[in-house]
Amino acid sequence: MTEYSGQQLTHALQEAQLTDWHAAEDGLRTRFSTGDFMAGLELVQRIAAVAEDAGHHPDLLLTFPHVEVRLISHDVEAVTDRDLQLARQISELAASAEIEVAPTD
Numbered sequence: 001m002t003e004y005s006g007q008q009l010t011h012a013l014q015e016a017q018l019t020d021w022h023a024a025e026d027g028l029r030t031r032f033s034t035g036d037f038m039a040g041l042e043l044v045q046r047i048a049a050v051a052e053d054a055g056h057h058p059d060l061l062l063t064f065p066h067v068e069v070r071l072i073s074h075d076v077e078a079v080t081d082r083d084l085q086l087a088r089q090i091s092e093l094a095a096s097a098e099i100e101v102a103p104t105d
């Protein structure tokens with residue numbers, strides 16, 4: 001399976017039109033503006049369900065106004081197509097809940 005990094009990952013994100021996400025040193029990252037803790041928990045529950053179905057899991061941080069998501073394939077410590085696929089599913093969940101990506105600092 002392809003392991004993406006650097007420019008290759010940035011290109012893969014553009015190709016896949018995964019505009020919610022950015023290539024970080026430690027994987028794919030995004031942060032959703034949920035607005036309150038319980039809305040964030042609901043999004044986390046939905047993400048958990050698709051992750052379980054996929055057998056591939058994100059790292060999540062739930063805070064009052066945000067849900068932060070990191071995706072990396074821990075078995076190879078690199079971003080793979082599994083992460084790109086789950087990123088798409090997570091973006092679709094957020095979009096269906098009308099949750100937007102938080103502005104970057």
Ligand SMILES: C[C@H](O)[C@H](O)[C@H]1CNC2=NC(N)=NC(=O)C2=N1
Nearest residue numbers: 055056057058072073074075076
């Ligand atoms: C057995 C189980 O499917 C594997 O351990 C899965 C679980 N979820 C996973 N999630 C992520 N992000 N990386 C993995 O390597 C991984 N492995």
